Amino acid sequence: MTTSDTAVPEPTPEQAALFARVRRMMLIAGLTTALAVCAVLIAVGYRLFKSEGRAAEPVGDITATLPKGAKIVSTGVAGDRVVVTLDLGGVIEIRTFDAHTLRPAGKLKFANEP
Secondary structure, eight states: OOSSOOOOOOOOHHHHHHHHHHHHHHHHHHHHHHHHHHHHHHHHHHHHHHHHHHHTSOOOOOOOOOOTTEEEEEEEEETTEEEEEEEETTEEEEEEEETTTOOEEEEEEEOOOO
């Protein structure tokens, strides 16, 4: 044996058990990380696949009719929705439309309590 060779002693049973435990914990952590990465990739792929179908739909000119005497107070965009706030003779109403198809998505009316 030369001076550059070092003897590695055999681990004690306690050390061997600790090494096995650390290996097991690292395996669990690695598998959990791989599962999380797969979940993120699946979610991103799903969103991309789902949005491709929406982009292909052509939207032509659309005319939305308002009730008589209604005034548009404000408009805005919230996510995939176009939001229009109306004043209907003192009653506030919010109408939402899908931003991709411009179809009505919902209506919210506000009224004063009697």
